[in-house]
Amino acid sequence: MLSDTKILPGEFEYFQPQTLTDALALLAQWGSRAKVLAGGTDLIVKMKRLLVEPECLVSVQDLPELHGIRQEQLDGQPADEVAGGASLRRGGFETRPPDSAWQHALVIGAATPLSLVEKDPLVRLHYSALYEALRSMAAIAARNMGSIGGNLANASPAADTAPPLIVLDAVLRLASARGGRTAPVETFFRGPGFSLLDVDELIVEILLPPPRPQEGSAFLKLGRVSCDISKINAAAWFQREGGLCLDCRIAFGSVAPMPLRTPALENLLVGAEIGERLLHQVSSQAGAAIFPIDDVRSSSQYRRQVAPVLLEEALRTAWIRTGGVL
């Protein structure tokens, strides 16, 4: 905090590769001395505060594969003729989501600005929890700069897009010069600032599963002011059959060293007849399902107390969005 935020004190080389292959080669060559630069809204702040001192920045701003939102058939053919998806496959990085039931996916380039993802009509229509998280984040200029992939790669326990992407069952496509792989967002985080990304690896795309019948999701957060980093956030997703919960996922942010899915709470809902009382009962156990700490933004005690309130509201909203009644 004592550093001068007017300047960037560190010295580094800067590369702005034009192809994914060149970017991956640079990351392989520089290894842990390099940092990927997307919007810089996390990274530049950390560099100003001397929390990270990379010798080299590799910008992803000109990589077509990492930009834009498209629908893709998962039989190997992109739904739209978008060069990005195609060249990823040509590079020998063919990767499929683990769930073979996916016929197609909504594919979001990792470097797509938060504000563009928020404006996408399909995101707004089918992935409510993600849309609500994006709307709650930062203010317009930081949302124009910051990217969805940067929010994940930064691996903050408070990352607002993480709980929605976890409950929506999103999958990441990662690539390095060594090849490609996929990882569910749920398995991506390892601790504050740590993920399963290798030093030479990029998040290329985020895949959202096709919309399912009678599903609904919601995201809620508490911050100090409206555009603030979360003190705590929660996302919920339901799939409904009649009055029954067919499937459910719940995740919290800022309550553990990493974004946290809570299967213990979900299990109380899956297969059950959903009503006001059950949602209240399950939510009241949220405090025991999370592992919050005291930090600059809030206290452990406060987080345990508000978690049930936040969760109940998220569950109610998600259920109503499935078309269910309460």
Add this chain to the structure above:
Amino acid sequence: MKKRTITLIVNGETFELTVVPNELLLNVLRDRLHLTGTKYGCGVGECGSCTVLLNGKATLACMTLVVSVDGKEITTVEGLGRYDALHPLQQAFLDHSAVQCGFCTPGVLVTAKALLDENPHPSEEEIRQYLRGNLCRCTGYTSIVRAIEAVSKEAGF
């Protein structure tokens, strides 16, 4: 650090500059191009006083590497209007006393321009949401919102 030559189009004028990777757009605008309208407040994205338009989109100059905006168009508050021909937003800010100390004003004006370019007739709530990253310690925001509403109601906007 390797020096390189970049081109910036600032308020319609083209500049060729030799820069190093750790130079920030804000400092280049203020210290090298002497466009001191854009302000340094917090340096970490929280106050909005350094807001400029980058290819028309609100962007924080305090967190932007100048090498990364090679060839792009930047609009600062100096590019909105001239002393003898103020931009309607600038005139409305004067008319509605939306300026007190003025430190936040360049960032607010530029953000308000981005808003009206995107959404010419925003509601009060939309104005407040769009400007939520521009902190003002003087006005209490009401006069700022009034000024923007006045412009959005003017004919031709």
